[in-house]
Amino acid sequence: MAEKIIILDFGSQYTQLIARRVRELNVYCEIHPFSKIPELDDSVKGLILSGSPCSVRQEDHPDINLGALIGEVPILGVCYGAQLIAHKSGGEITPSKIREYGRANLSKVDSTNELLKEVDLDSQVWMSHSDTIKSIPDNFEIIASTPQVEVAAFHSKSHPVWCIQFHPEVTHSSQGKIILRNFVVHICRCSQDWTPDIFVDATVSDLKDQLGDDQVVLGLSGGVDSSVAAMLIHHAIGKNLHCIFVDNGLLRKNEFSDVLKSYEGMGLNVKGVNAAKEFYKALEGLTDPEDKRKAIGRVFIEIFDAEAKKIKNVKWLGQGTIYPDVIESVSVNGPSVTIKSHHNVGGLPAKMNLKVVEPLNTLFKDEVRRVGRSLDIDEKILGRHPFPGPGLGIRILGDITAEKVEILQEVDHIFINGLKDKGLYNDVWQAGAMLLPIQSVGVMGDERTYERVVALRAVSSVDGMTADWCHLPYDFLADISNQIINKVKGVNRVVYDISSKPPATIEWE
Template sequence: MQKKILIIDFGSQYTQLIARRVRELEVYCEIVPYFKEIDYTDLLGIILSGSPYSVNDTDAPKVHLETIVEKVPVLGVCYGAQYLAKHYGGKVENTDKREYGRAILDTTAGAESVLFKDVLDNSQVWMSHGDTITELPPKAKRIAGSKDVMNVCFEWKDKPVYGIQFHPEVYHSTEGKKILANFLFDVCKCKPEWTSEAFAEESEKQLREKIGDDKVILGLSGGVDSTVAAMLLHRAIGKNLTCIFVDNGLLRKDEFTTVLKDYEVLGLNVIGVDASDEFLENLKGITEPEAKRKAIGNTFIDVFDREAKKIEGATWLAQGTIYPDVIESQSVNGPSKTIKSHHNVGGLPDFMTLKVVEPLRILFKDEVRRVGRSIGLPENFIKRHPFPGPGLGIRILGEVNAENVRLLQEADAIYINGLIEEGLYDEVWQAGTILLPVQSVGVMGDERTYEKAVALRAVTSTDGMTADWCHLPYEFLAKVSNQIINQVRGINRVVYDISSKPPATIEWE
């Protein structure tokens, strides 16, 4: 089994970022909700995350700390640190010494602590806590403070247990990654073995052992996730993999044809299925976003099941599920309130008897890209922007019909091709056009128009968990707007979306 670090999630918005920082240091880690039973096999250490709760709340999340600290080294971050302090006899209070944002870390008291090895004194850290540890437990000693808070960092006197009230995982904590590295390598004795090459090699070996001579079907989308999954399987089982690429009528302009040609170059066995009329028929009259997702998902299952039955002897279904899909589909408070349906999370309907294999289930998006490069996948696949499973169906606000799809495809093609031509495409994590359910007055020549509007969306991100809107040049936006309005009959207004995630999402639906 893979040796790992476990991150216990108490509900913090930064938990996924802790995991990404650990993996950037080439150490494998997993996130589990606090109520999940811990398997200590091959576990090298535990990080306790932050939380929106106060440790003094009656319903604050808890774990069995006595067992944890006896088994492995522990690092408590923010809530995790306060929980350690309170549980073992310290005091955590809501005082006027709350800290939010930047602070300067004074490590004079703990200059010899392994946690601060090669860490510059008076470095900037990022605070986000209303409660404060006002008194340390008898087991602990103070190793750092700040101008306003005495006990910012502490460590146990006799065990490898550490608490820090700031967030080392965020960019604004300038020495945060070094502090994490000290915990991982000097305290937990981790080795930097989590590389894309090592993952690819081990993944192919496990796939061969798991699948044997069975046949596998995989639904391709044209995106990097399903393509990397397909290539790993292709390398592992060769001709026993059959890929199905379904045209749901909601792809980008000409994408079905161009992607099929790209897959031919890779040597994959791909069956192309044009089911666009079937999808559009099943979307008639539906405007509610979640209902659209379900209609598209259900139709895909019907089409895919129909095509899969034509492949004799297939016993496995492969999916391009990645780690953010898994994380967003669970909750530290039990069953998650649905933000959006993930088309590739949650298994299969009862009538599909195929077993599921998910080669990328433990990877973040940027890790998927690195694995793709390590196995020689062409850059046009690696750099392709993420595209939602329901396609343009959730970028058409309101009813999805052939005319709205045509309008959006034409406008989107101008936008995406413009990004490529101006050398901006690779600077953007994800870009797309949204057809709005509004009409506005315009003037073209001497005529008054009353036509539709589109919104352009472009964000920067690393894995899609958070995202900032892109500051595209005004000149570029003006040029694209002019082209769309002049060339796409039916659209007379273009706007640009400048909201970030959170609080917005990347997609509008």
């Protein structure tokens, strides 16, 4: 049974980052809502209690039966997790006189304590809380302080319980990785054997047992997730996997043929289906983003269902669902608010009466790429920017027409190829162009023009949960703008989007 660390999520914006840091130590971990604590079997080596936007002083604060957990496995409380442990063990929590947020330095460090070995005096940490631990329980001892926060870290004298008031998972905590390593490796004694190769071997073995001789159908997109999922299933069942790549008429320029070509030599059983006319017909006259997404999803289901029925005895639907999708669907306070319909197809298994197989649903995006490299998948596929399922349909604001799609394809082609030519593509997490539903006055050849406006978007991110706009060189942006206006008929103005996520989303619709 593979060993793991369990992270109990109390709603912190940093919870996923804790999981990343643990996995960077080659230790598997899972995030669970505090209200749904899993069974602590022999595979669970430790618990981490996350931060939270809540206060333990609230009557309805997120709470757990701590007594049932203490003594079972080592526990690390982070920020709110530390305050909760102190509060439930007899300590006192009071409002901070000033909000303790931002960088701080440790003025006291007990480097003999297992958690703080190799942590330097004056080490920088990141604080983010509005409550203060005024006093710790009787059976605890303070092991770290800052000039403003006396109880920066403390430890139970009788049980394997450690608490820290700061966030070791963020990069601002300069030796946070050392602290997490001390807890996960030295205290919890995890063996650090969770690697991409081990994941591939274990997953392929499990898929063989799960799928047997059954037929599986999977929708390929040309992106990282679906490609890696397909290869894992292919390694398990070979030609019993049937991949379908649907051209919805909203792909990038030449993408349909380029993607099909990229799969040549991989041994996959791939069928391409050109259904652009069906999608354009369904989108005719629609302007609301959700209406467009739903229409695209509905037609995709119809096309995919029709193609799947041509395959005999299909019992499984393969999907490239990754861990952030799973986490969001079981959030601390129930399913999170719908900002916009998910890019992945929804409702397909119920309609097709198929069982679902999701070999990547425990991995983050960067981990999917590492697994892909272990499977020897071409870097052109693994390094490909994310591209939404609805494609250019949500990058054309307003109604969709073949003419608009062609204009945006040309603009996008110039932008993406420019990033590649200048060696900037791999520095960007996702890039694309938006066709805006406005026209502006311009001058071309001494003549007045009244043509379309396009917006360029390029962001840096780790997994798309948050993102910041990329500071692309001005001369590059000037060159791309010049090329677009000169080469794409119907466009006379180019703007660059400098919004981060949040508050903006990556896609405009």
